Amino acid sequence: MHWAEWATIAGGCVAMVMPVVVAAPPQPQCSSTSPLGGGIPMPAEFQVLQDRYHEQILGSLGAQGCTKDSIAKRRSWDDLEDETRKDYIRAVHCLANKPALTDKSLAPGAVNRLDDFTYIHINQTNIIHQSGYLLPWHRLFLWQLEEALRNECGYEDYLPYWDNARFSADQTKSRVWDGNPATSFGGNGAPRTPPGNGGAGPNNNSTFQLLLIPGLVIDFWLPMPLGTGGGCVMTGPFANLTLTLGPVAKPTRDPVNKYGYLPTPRCLARSFDPSYTGGASLTWENATTASSNFVKGSSGCGTGSRTLLLGATARTPFSPTNDPVFYLLHAQIDRLWAIWQGQDLQERTYAIAGNRTFFGIPLDYAPEVPPSLATIEDTMEMGLEFRPLTKEGMPMTEFGRCYIYV
Numbered sequence: 001m002h003w004a005e006w007a008t009i010a011g012g013c014v015a016m017v018m019p020v021v022v023a024a025p026p027q028p029q030c031s032s033t034s035p036l037g038g039g040i041p042m043p044a045e046f047q048v049l050q051d052r053y054h055e056q057i058l059g060s061l062g063a064q065g066c067t068k069d070s071i072a073k074r075r076s077w078d079d080l081e082d083e084t085r086k087d088y089i090r091a092v093h094c095l096a097n098k099p100a101l102t103d104k105s106l107a108p109g110a111v112n113r114l115d116d117f118t119y120i121h122i123n124q125t126n127i128i129h130q131s132g133y134l135l136p137w138h139r140l141f142l143w144q145l146e147e148a149l150r151n152e153c154g155y156e157d158y159l160p161y162w163d164n165a166r167f168s169a170d171q172t173k174s175r176v177w178d179g180n181p182a183t184s185f186g187g188n189g190a191p192r193t194p195p196g197n198g199g200a201g202p203n204n205n206s207t208f209q210l211l212l213i214p215g216l217v218i219d220f221w222l223p224m225p226l227g228t229g230g231g232c233v234m235t236g237p238f239a240n241l242t243l244t245l246g247p248v249a250k251p252t253r254d255p256v257n258k259y260g261y262l263p264t265p266r267c268l269a270r271s272f273d274p275s276y277t278g279g280a281s282l283t284w285e286n287a288t289t290a291s292s293n294f295v296k297g298s299s300g301c302g303t304g305s306r307t308l309l310l311g312a313t314a315r316t317p318f319s320p321t322n323d324p325v326f327y328l329l330h331a332q333i334d335r336l337w338a339i340w341q342g343q344d345l346q347e348r349t350y351a352i353a354g355n356r357t358f359f360g361i362p363l364d365y366a367p368e369v370p371p372s373l374a375t376i377e378d379t380m381e382m383g384l385e386f387r388p389l390t391k392e393g394m395p396m397t398e399f400g401r402c403y404i405y406v
């Protein structure tokens with residue numbers, strides 16, 4: 001399979017649209033985001049969807065100790081106080097300085113608590129992307145990170161999101177990238193040397209490089225944009241972050257270190273690409289489409305283009321988690337899914353669609369298993385002995401969780 005198919009599926013939001021009739025204009029329940037830090041203001045069409053989501057969620061509370069008073073608010077990074085941003089960055093460093101809990105025999109390269117997350121994300125990549133599990137799995141994954149930041153490192157707020165729609169004109173204008181060494185995520189990576197190392201060959205040129213996804217019965221190549229950086233991130237609080245897990249998808253097969261579990265110490269790299277960081281994609285229009293007509297339990301509307309925003313370390317589906325900003329990017333996806341669910345909680349909370357593996361391609365250790373559809377009764381593997389049913393990853397106000405995106 002090649003670029004054309006990947007792009008269609010990663011960028012498009014088609015199929016199995018569940019229409020919903022939006023009732024009388026809802027009353028805003030949570031204070032809506034008024035851009036403190038600039039960007040394109042939320043358009044009325046999106047505001048209607050968000051208000052209905054707030055109204056529906058707040059109206060559904062009462063059980064399991066989740067109430068209007070106790071519900072956590074996940075906010076846009078651009079709306080956080082400096083103190084909160086500083087504390088988030090501090091807590092990420094705190095996890096980076098705590099030892100990994102993952103069994104060393106599974107992943108000798110898992111060194112710190114952040115690596116526990118990257119390890120299980122790599123381990124599950126071919127099951128949780130372009131599949132029915134994408135959204136519930138990542139919802140729990142984000143929640144586990146939020147819990148670790150709060151319970152193990154004393155972070156007092158909740159997981160923020162990077163509002164890509166608000167910064168679609170230029171994603172680098174978000175405060176995520178304001179360059180402040182204490183309150184941002186730094187910036188682009190240094191230019192790679194030598195420039196343009198994509199190598200010769202079809203779809204493998206000075207702007208794109210073909211990478212092979214391991215673990216599938218077929219050779220699946222991802223053409224990845226090389227971007228404008230490619231080298232180490234030199235500014236901001238993660239300039240000296242040492243990564244050890246991955247990379248996984250590579251230009252050639254790597255039988256010795258197939259999933260990048262062996263230690264490969266290196267810097268955090270980024271490679272912004274103007275065709276992803278600016279302009280056409282991830283606009284308010286996209287966000288509105290996603291939140292109103294999200295593919296029923298989508299297998300990944302726009303996920304691909306989101307990690308391509310970052311390039312380099314984050315460019316393949318396996319270990320984008322090595323870039324700490326991954327979690328803010330995925331929180332935006334979780335938010336759009338939440339707003340979609342919130343239009344009709346009864347019909348949509350547990351809606352699922354998609355295969356059990358990446359595009360339904362059989363995995364190499366089970367080549368005879370034909371594609372089958374994911375169900376909400378399937379068990380998901382979250383790492384560290386946490387194996388919830390898929391349905392447990394779907395509501396935001398049950399199973400011990402209690403949060404809302406504002």
Ligand SMILES: *[C@@H]1O[C@H](CO)[C@@H](O)[C@H](O)[C@H]1NC(C)=O
Pocket residue numbers: 106122123124215259
């Ligand atoms: C994932 O981890 C399990 C052990 O928990 C292992 O058996 C399996 O081979 C791993 N899969 C991949 C793709 O790394």
Ligand SMILES: *[C@@H]1O[C@H](CO)[C@@H](O)[C@H](O)[C@H]1NC(C)=O
Pocket residue numbers: 197198199200201202204209210251252
């Ligand atoms: C793409 O370039 C890499 C070097 O960066 C090379 O190893 C690989 O063989 C090339 N692939 C093709 C299909 O030409």
Ligand SMILES: *[C@@H]1O[C@H](CO)[C@@H](O)[C@H](O)[C@H]1NC(C)=O
Pocket residue numbers: 003202203204205206207208223
């Ligand atoms: C490089 O590869 C990409 C991806 O397949 C393709 O779209 C682009 O046209 C190629 N560029 C050149 C200069 O060949």
Ligand SMILES: *[C@@H]1O[C@H](CO)[C@@H](O)[C@H](O)[C@H]1NC(C)=O
Pocket residue numbers: 235236237238239240
């Ligand atoms: C990174 O390391 C260099 C050299 O030790 C040091 O000068 C710099 O302040 C460090 N940057 C951060 C953000 O820790």
Ligand SMILES: *[C@@H]1O[C@H](CO)[C@@H](O)[C@H](O)[C@H]1NC(C)=O
Pocket residue numbers: 010011012013280281282283285286301302305
């Ligand atoms: C955003 O919307 C445009 C226009 O509808 C579409 O071409 C593009 O694929 C969308 N991008 C994403 C990431 O969904």
Ligand SMILES: *[C@@H]1O[C@H](CO)[C@@H](O)[C@H](O)[C@H]1NC(C)=O
Pocket residue numbers: 130299354355358359360361371
């Ligand atoms: C599910 O798997 C089948 C068989 O491989 C494939 O044709 C179909 O496109 C897959 N669906 C999605 C949404 O990836």
